Amino acid sequence: MNILQALFFPPEQPGGVSSMVPYIQEAFTDKGWEMELFSLPKRVRSKGTEDVAFETFDWRPFAGNPVVDKYMQTYKDYVWWTRMRIRKSYDLIHAHHPIAGLVMKQLFPDTPVLVTIHSSYEKELTLNGKIAPGGPEETFLTSLYGELEHKLDGIVTVSHSFKRYLSGFVRNGDSIGVIPNGFDERRFRPVSHDNAVSQLISVCRLVPAKGIDVLLQACSELKRRGHPFVLHLIGDGPIREELEQLAVEHNIYDETIFYGYMLHPEEFMPFFDIFVLPSRAEAFGSVFAEAALCCLALVGTDVGGVAEQIEDGVNGLLVPVNDPQALADALEKMMSDPDYRYQMARSAWLKAKSTYSLSRVIGQLQQLYSSLSRVPFSDDE
Structure with missing residues (x-):
């Protein structure tokens, strides 16, 4: 099976994603799977120009708020970079950020796309004093969870408490999977x-x-x-x-x-x-x-x-x-x-x-990938 891990930050950036995903790639490669990492370089800024439309809500009334404008420009940059860099198809795409997940589904609509939501951007911005609780920026960001549920083939998060949080913004919270992080x-x-x-x-x-x-x-x-x-x-x-x-x-x-x-x-x-x-x-x-x-x-x-x-x-x-x-x-x-x-x-x-062993994560992901992919594979892969 050929899988793309679509990150937001480059894997050398700090955080839980960076401390796990490259090791997931190594473990799956050792099993004989094909797996690549993809991310948006920090140097790519203000390159994308394509219009963006969501199906579950209209983002345009939120335009003019700095956080929303930055988020949407980053979305357009991710589209621009993905179109330029990816020239092949994959059996499954596993995204690790809402932007990555939505962009990948937009550009590869026939490929199963799964997203792991590792943290809450809106909660971080609120706690860090960047946006007001209940304001338009928070409404925009939480609306994206419904868009993910509508378009993607699966949503996973990293703790049961965060699943409960996400469930307040989607139609079927029970369908959200939980795979806690694992470490080599x-x-x-x-x-x-x-x-x-x-x-x-x-x-x-x-x-x-x-x-x-x-x-x-x-x-x-x-x-x-x-x-x-x-x-x-x-x-x-x-x-x-x-x-x-x-x-x-x-x-x-x-x-x-x-x-x-x-x-x-x-x-x-x-x-x-x-x-x-x-x-x-x-x-x-x-x-x-x-x-x-x-x-x-x-x-x-x-x-x-x-x-x-x-x-x-x-x-x-x-x-x-x-x-x-x-x-x-x-x-x-x-x-x-x-x-x-x-x-x-x-x-x-x-x-x-x-x-929190990496082998546990690998086993859970292998089962999940198998259930979402249209490509059969043997147990010894």
């Missing part, structure tokens, strides 16, 4: 270590939705309580300078290291003690599974896919969103009791190995 264990090598000072690490894009401001407040409280630590922040984003200034204001700049973007943070994480990310929303939260596979203790917020990965007090600790005191308490509990921290890290590692 060979990438993760836990390292035995004994740090004299607690080493905290967080990996994310530096945007308000990730709650790093709350983490800095919690760390300030830890310092006030007399707990030494080093906070390692891997990632970059539009509010980096604001967060650096916040670290200064909370008197923890000397304890905090801002690394910027790192391509393979899993090579770095095993030497630390606690992974913490107080997100305000997460469809899945791939970095928690990655940290678990590095055998780190986990502290997260009780939201979305994070709460499906962490069972509070069993394989990590969950705290409410926007609660720096509760976050400080959870970190203090992990930092003050090495045996408890090891127990949490060990439990997280065991769950991640059994639940």
